[in-house]
Amino acid sequence: MTEAPHVTLRGVRKVFAGTGATSPVDALGPVDLDLAHGEFFAVVGPSGCGKSTLLEVIAGLTPVSEGTVAFEGKPVRGEVPDGVGVVFQEDASLPWLDVTANIAFGLRHSGLPADERERRVRRALELMGLVDFAGSYPAQLSGGMRQRVCIARTLVMEPRLILLDEPFGALDQQTRLLMGDELLRLWRTTGATVFLITHALDEAAMLADRIGVMSARPGRLIDAVETRWPRDRDSRIVEHAEFGAVTARLWKTLREESLKTLGAQMRST
Amino acid sequence: MSTAVVASAASGRAQRMQAIRNGMLLVVTILLVWQGLYLWIGDIALASPLATVRYAARLLASDTFYPHLRDTMIAFVAGYALAVVLGLAIGFWLGFHRLSGEVMEPMVVAVYSLPKVTLYPILLLAFGLGISAKIAFGTLHGVIPIILFTLAAVRNIKPILLKTGRTLKLTPLQTVRSILFPATLPEIFTGLRVGFSLTLIGTLLAEMFASQRGLGFLLMNGIGLHNVEMIMAITLMIVVFAAAVSTLLLHIDHRLHQRL
Amino acid sequence: MTRLTIYRLLVVAAAIGTLEALCLAGAIDRITMQPPHEIARDFVRLLASGRMNGAIRKTLGNAAIAFGMALAAGVSFAALLHGMRALRATLDPLFATYYAVPVFAFYPFLIVVFGLGDVPQVLIGFMLAVVAVIVNTLNGLDRVPRVLVKTARVHRLGRLRMATAITLPFAAPYILTGVKLAVAYALIGVVGSEFIMSRGGLGYEISFAYTNFENATMYPLIVLILVISIALNAFLTAWEKRLLLRRGQR
Numbered sequence: 212m213t214e215a216p217h218v219t220l221r222g223v224r225k226v227f228a229g230t231g232a233t234s235p236v237d238a239l240g241p242v243d244l245d246l247a248h249g250e251f252f253a254v255v256g257p258s259g260c261g262k263s264t265l266l267e268v269i270a271g272l273t274p275v276s277e278g279t280v281a282f283e284g285k286p287v288r289g290e291v292p293d294g295v296g297v298v299f300q301e302d303a304s305l306p307w308l309d310v311t312a313n314i315a316f317g318l319r320h321s322g323l324p325a326d327e328r329e330r331r332v333r334r335a336l337e338l339m340g341l342v343d344f345a346g347s348y349p350a351q352l353s354g355g356m357r358q359r360v361c362i363a364r365t366l367v368m369e370p371r372l373i374l375l376d377e378p379f380g381a382l383d384q385q386t387r388l389l390m391g392d393e394l395l396r397l398w399r400t401t402g403a404t405v406f407l408i409t410h411a412l413d414e415a416a417m418l419a420d421r422i423g424v425m426s427a428r429p430g431r432l433i434d435a436v437e438t439r440w441p442r443d444r445d446s447r448i449v450e451h452a453e454f455g456a457v458t459a460r461l462w463k464t465l466r467e468e469s470l471k472t473l474g475a476q477m478r479s480t
Numbered sequence: 481m482s483t484a485v486v487a488s489a490a491s492g493r494a495q496r497m498q499a500i501r502n503g504m505l506l507v508v509t510i511l512l513v514w515q516g517l518y519l520w521i522g523d524i525a526l527a528s529p530l531a532t533v534r535y536a537a538r539l540l541a542s543d544t545f546y547p548h549l550r551d552t553m554i555a556f557v558a559g560y561a562l563a564v565v566l567g568l569a570i571g572f573w574l575g576f577h578r579l580s581g582e583v584m585e586p587m588v589v590a591v592y593s594l595p596k597v598t599l600y601p602i603l604l605l606a607f608g609l610g611i612s613a614k615i616a617f618g619t620l621h622g623v624i625p626i627i628l629f630t631l632a633a634v635r636n637i638k639p640i641l642l643k644t645g646r647t648l649k650l651t652p653l654q655t656v657r658s659i660l661f662p663a664t665l666p667e668i669f670t671g672l673r674v675g676f677s678l679t680l681i682g683t684l685l686a687e688m689f690a691s692q693r694g695l696g697f698l699l700m701n702g703i704g705l706h707n708v709e710m711i712m713a714i715t716l717m718i719v720v721f722a723a724a725v726s727t728l729l730l731h732i733d734h735r736l737h738q739r740l
Numbered sequence: 741m742t743r744l745t746i747y748r749l750l751v752v753a754a755a756i757g758t759l760e761a762l763c764l765a766g767a768i769d770r771i772t773m774q775p776p777h778e779i780a781r782d783f784v785r786l787l788a789s790g791r792m793n794g795a796i797r798k799t800l801g802n803a804a805i806a807f808g809m810a811l812a813a814g815v816s817f818a819a820l821l822h823g824m825r826a827l828r829a830t831l832d833p834l835f836a837t838y839y840a841v842p843v844f845a846f847y848p849f850l851i852v853v854f855g856l857g858d859v860p861q862v863l864i865g866f867m868l869a870v871v872a873v874i875v876n877t878l879n880g881l882d883r884v885p886r887v888l889v890k891t892a893r894v895h896r897l898g899r900l901r902m903a904t905a906i907t908l909p910f911a912a913p914y915i916l917t918g919v920k921l922a923v924a925y926a927l928i929g930v931v932g933s934e935f936i937m938s939r940g941g942l943g944y945e946i947s948f949a950y951t952n953f954e955n956a957t958m959y960p961l962i963v964l965i966l967v968i969s970i971a972l973n974a975f976l977t978a979w980e981k982r983l984l985l986r987r988g989q990r
Binding site for chain 1: 821885887888890891893895896897903905906909910912983986987
Binding site: 498499502503505506511519521525526547553579582583584586590592593594595596597599600601602604605606630676677680684688689696698699700702703706708711712714715718719722723725726730 | 744747748750751752767771772773830831832834835837839840841842843844845846847848851852853856920921924926927930931932935936937943947949950958961962965966969970973974
């Protein structure tokens, strides 16, 4: 028996209204998408295709122009539902709080008893390897560690759906691979559904159960590749025979779309 | 020519039109509020915009007004000229001579936040009751921002520019003229602009205290005579002058900074 | 104590020393100024006598009121204005030219309207201080990164909670810059007004002492105001530096 999907998108389109100086932008869609409970879903696509818009629509940060979004059976409209966590591309650490206070930020108004809050924060610190930096301020940390603080802050709320928008974008390749392993570990531990945006094809191929390929703007999902990896995988999956085939298939579809985007950019100058 | 350049020129023009529209909207709003307050409070404490403007016109046409206006202007211009000369000189020295600049800058900044009016009696005792004390007080106000901005401008000259001058084998005079001057002009101009406004404030403030001449004196005189219209007319003239010149200087300032 | 601080103290000491020498040598006559060591002595005497306590209370009290009003009104108005782009665009020219206009020119008008009590002085202090608060608060609010606003929404914070938990803490150092300016302007406004025309306060006492040739009172009072102003400024600057340092900015 198939379970109801965790997240459902039907006919979703997003058009950004024009201002006096700019014309309206057809950013996304139409998109149909189902995310199963506990699935790890990655999205790749050429730049500007609307990946971030798709994430914000699922999170409820941006309202759709057309279509419906549902999370756990309930429509998502205008506000972020309970149980959703988001890790952004930019540094979202709060510079006036130390690492512990940053991580505990969401718990402050959660109504949980103090010892439960402390337990969760401590666990997040351990999970993300931040115990030695519990009292440091974000300004004293590297970009990668600040991103770990943001992930820890998301985890501590025990979200059932975790959305990540190019979270490792600013990091070097080795750190990205290691962070990928950590992300897989967290995914298994929390059992959450994960939606990851990345521009790195190998990262998507390595981490995800299913990968959606988006077209050039306005972004539509033009391909979905199932990797069928075992759940307890890590970055060594790159040695798997199928890994090359997955990446090749992603690139084949993506190459055409990227050429379209590049062509459009060159025509407009 | 690419559409991008044309588009940005058009948007620049549109922005300027918008800015002018905003300015006029602001003036109209102020006039409306003023008129509204007048209708509410009445003749005893306020004059209507129209009455104020009419009185100002009468003042400008009268014989007794001009000596005072001239006095203020002379004191102001002298004070500003002195502030510019001193400010540029001290600012350049502190900018070039790193140690002096680092030592003195916070102290100059501290003078900025002092109620300088308390120093005015010292100037009066030193210079006597004539126009010199007024000029000195205006200079004291205006010289501070000129020093600070000039200091910053010189300090922030990109070393690569100086290297370019040496590579081209320019004489010191040529270096100053063709490299240092254009590179520091925008920031120095901001200092001159702020210095202009502050010198005016200082001059008027001095006149409001121990003076028998000038616009500041006329204002204080109006209190004793309870001449609301005169006080408001003179205040209006001062405000209009200050705002108009400031807007013009801001415009030039903006253009200078855009160039860079 | 850093090397620079030592140099600064030396500069101040040299200046005072030069004044002392000029006074003792007669180059500066007694009518203009008494020697610095006598000013110091008169300063101690004046404070000890308690004669100026009323004036000190009045000036500092009025300055505090002007500052408090400017802070409350300024921050609230800026918060309101931040969301209203059209209104803000209209008021922009006002903010840009505000400090070019001699606010003290309005003092006679305020005296005529409100009489010669404390009100005109507090109002001048308020008028000088409030725009600095507004402009700097707006600047701080402008700088709140969009990603932090999105973070607030992900945590499902209501508008008030977002303001107190994210917006205000982020903008705090910039607001503090406005506070620093507001403190200075409130004091300048009140003291300046008292000096020009009033019935009491430190500015009044200085002007009174000047008119009555009482250098023994006048110079110590000037020193007192300088000390208060510098101390306030130094304290706030140190606080501002600490806030910025924690964020890795200078």
